[in-house]
Amino acid sequence: KNQVEQSPQSLIILEGKNCTLQCNYTVSPFSNLRWYKQDTGRGPVSLTIMTFSENTKSNGRYTATLDADTKQSSLHITASQLSDSASYICVVKGGYQKVTFGTGTKLQVIP
């Protein structure tokens, strides 16, 4: 069964600090991996997308990495801001439009 597991489940960090969120997946075949940010009460918004041949991609203070051999991805947030408080969801696309969502990491940035 295709699975996407994320860790930690929740995280609290001080404003200005860095953090790294992890995603492990078993989805096969693999098409691409996205990281989404979901603010409370809102739909998810795509941050980054990576295909098999890409191992890092940045979007401002967000940097995602992908190791397709070990089926692991990480999302690194630099110099966190209060507005980064949200759930971060790892989503892996396999075959025919099928996507598998992770359960997310709930990040809280405190002043």
Added chain:
Amino acid sequence: GAGVSQSPRYKVAKRGQDVALRCDPISGHVSLFWYQQALGQGPEFLTYFQNEAQLDKSGLPSDRFFAERPEGSVSTLKIQRTQQEDSAVYLCASSLWGTGRGEETQYFGPGTRLLVL
């Protein structure tokens, strides 16, 4: 509008009642997806449309769930005889292209929060 819209934003239903949830995708988007997101969980795929054709409904949890997109734009997710376990946020997403364009971004609506009492 500029994004995907959903209505109602909140719905409270008595157990056994039928509900209909509406999704207005981004104009011109070919693909439309419905997801169910339980509290504290990631979204779970329900069904997928390419234009008016429902190409995948493998995620619908039971025959009480029915989705349609008759004119290839607005979609409705209907839940008959609601049960307490149907309580969740129902997310709709659309993307520009249809199958084969694996890198297209899905744009999500704000969701409809359904509470079944």
